[in-house]
């Protein structure tokens with residue numbers, strides 16, 4: 001059994017997926033840009049005018065990292081879940097399953113493409129935000145690290161959802177019922193210090209808190225939890241997803257009968 | 258010589274508890290056209306799917322040119338091309354892009370010349386920049402074949418290649434298959450059309466209810482399982498078979514103008530000599546006679562029929 005990775009195979013899947021996004025380029029960029037602009041107008045300008053600074057940062061600037069995270073999470077999950085769900089649904093997956101590609105190569109191709117798309121989108125949103133508030137990024141490398149780690153982790157989660165879902169409803173259910181609420185409750189629009197003590201504790205069970213907090217630290221050097229804890233939690237979450245995906249390929253769950 | 262495909266003691270029970278394959282043993286030789294013939298639900302697609310890696314076997318082993326399809330899947334799959342039963346294609350991709358993608362998936366570098374050759378051979382060259390969804394069903398089937406040939410496989414599986422295809426396209430498909438065989442590709446096709454097996458195959462495996470009933474060279478199969486019939490064209494029509502000839506189980510056909518006698522070519526005594534003598538004694542005269550082999554269709558029906 002050859003252990004070497006087939007880069008041609010990964011490349012084929014990756015390019016295929018990126019081209020698919022290219023066909024709906026306008027839609028996949030414009031809609032997040034518009035919704036980000038709306039968030040700024042509503043939260044930044046309208047509400048932000050009445051909220052004093054948070055952690056010494058203007059409210060408009062404070063919500064930038066959270067907004068980028070919000071899009072990054074939802075786009076990673078939906079890109080990756082759709083990317084693998086669609087060939088299952090259209091049955092074109094037969095070609096992937098009968099090709100001499102390993103599980104790792106399939107994951108690299110699909111998750112790599114989904115994560116790339118959402119990182120690009122995150123950067124575009126950051127650019128949009130810069131139109132509304134002056135951007136300040138204290139730790140650009142950490143910022144990129146978080147961006148990539150989060151995109152990969154949530155694309156892995158999306159991949160799992162795309163395998164698990166047996167219909168379009170389920171495909172949309174998880175992002176709608178889990179990802180979006182967790183993100184909104186994860187400190188996107190507020191600092192968790194602003195919550196009552198009990199809620200502060202409960203909030204710490206939400207993995208998104210660590211992502212938003214760590215990401216925000218890379219901008220303003222201020223965070224709810226230590227940046228190391230944030231990185232650690234992201235790594236743990238990624239590991240959990242990898243273990244599940246390993247199991248999926250080992251058993252052929254929902255891919256091979 | 259090593260068989261192209263060897264299947265040993267392969268069984269498959271689906272999650273539903275349904276046993277689709279029962280202890281299948283099968284060897285397919287290099288360079289042959291092998292037809293897996295069986296009614297719908299016999300397990301043809303299941304067998305192909307296990308060989309190609311789409312379905313997990315419950316027990317047993319499969320190897321392609323000696324490479325186990327599970328433990329040595331890379332080497333095994335590299336040899337195999339699969340054209341699935343259903344028209345499962347992308348919609349928005351062009352013909353060229355989707356075939357190029359298939360080749361890339363098999364880890365091969367771009368080879369424009371090869372892809373051009375494949376598309377030309379399948380009369381798809383003019384459509385190379387057309388989106389797949391704009392193609393007819395028959396053209397989509399060709400695209401699937403082109404995808405399967407993109408990585409230059411030595412073994413090609415065609416699952417019901419001509420199901421739901423019009424006569425003209427079916428003939429064209431057969432031409433494609435023949436020319437592939439001439440290039441040395443081993444071809445395994447499944448079909449529930451008997452004419453197709455009869456027309457195309459060197460060897461035929463008959464599968465029914467998950468079991469391989471018989472595997473035989475087409476010619477031998479037809480000889481071995483086929484009954485022959487002797488037709489006697491009478492000088493004068495008969496109203497009924499004369500009582501003196503009742504031992505021969507004759508049939509009257511063509512308004513009493515023809516007597517038909519069934520016999521087994523393998524039995525030591527076919528009974529023909531005796532019959533002719535008896536006819537003479539009974540005063541039945543005939544102007545001509547002919548023998549006919551029963552068709553593959555009749556053989557097939559008799560093989561897969563439930564024992565009464």
Ligand SMILES: Nc1ncnc2c1ncn2[C@@H]1O[C@H](COP(=O)(O)OP(=O)(O)O)[C@@H](O)[C@H]1O
Nearest residue numbers: 257271273275277296297298299300301302303
């Ligand atoms: N995924 C599955 N789960 C349960 N039963 C299946 C599945 N796929 C096929 N079968 C059953 O297995 C039998 C053989 O199917 P198949 O291999 O597709 O037959 P064929 O290709 O010869 O028509 C059929 O009875 C079919 O209903």
Ligand SMILES: [Mg+2]
Nearest residue numbers: 301302342417
């Ligand atoms: Mg079938």
